[in-house]
Amino acid sequence: MRRLIMTYEKIINRSITWAEKDQNILGLFIVGSRAREFSPADEWSDLDLVVLVNDPNIYIKDTEWVKNIGNSKIIFLEKTAIGDEKELRVIFDGGLDVDFAIVSVEKLRERLNVLGIVAYRGIKILVDKIGISEEINFKNTKVTHKPPSYFEFSNSVKDFWYHSVWTTKKLLRGELWTAKICCDIHMKWNLLRMIEWYMLSKNGWDYDVWHNGRFLEKWAEPKIIECLKRAYAYYDKDDIKRALLETMNLYRWISTETARNLGYEYPKMEERYSTYLVKKLLKLGIPGNL
16 A cells, blocks of 8 residues: 655645634644745744634643644644744654644633734645634734843843853853853843944834844844854854853953943943953853952
């Protein structure tokens, strides 16, 4: 007997059949790359489905319904990339990965702006039992960015310079894992936020910076991308030290320019003292009298 080859088209068709038959499902949408015109799906893209229901727990606690769609190999639950919803992430036979965001219709109406961040780039309505697509005009929902307040900006800058010192101390203690995680994750998320503010403050607050660093290489300045190539570390003491200093240099430039664009006073005292401490500690190798 010939083996059935699964494709994303078959998964979509089976999902439609499942959603139409299940009376608890009110809508089914495609979002993400398979609904976008800009940066559309390629051979590496997954399938992002929004399943609109009254009670998400029915589908989260019992995942037997996945069998209606295909032969799953891996299923796990996590929060959606945007918003605070739950999604089942599934890899089907053949390595096809599908994200099922299970969303209550009540929350959808309350938090249209969250779905709008993704949906305004493109959305395909597969099933709509309650006319939600007519009730909410997804296409006209556009993401708007607001400049950070001075407190938001200055607090973010101080957070970064505090953790520059903190990472240095962990590194010198020999806690390489903790130092690397802080340098290459916590501080990099802070850096990403500053890169977004920099590009927005320079190009206008309707400039598209996507979300969570998506397509950073397309919307950030080439100089930033080049600097980022040197800002990540191997699991090695000397290389974490190097990456930390590179990250600090990049952040100093980006945050100073952003402050200038926003017309804000830069927290120079915190930056200078942090830089002094980091260099002193790295030179001495011990806390000493600073």
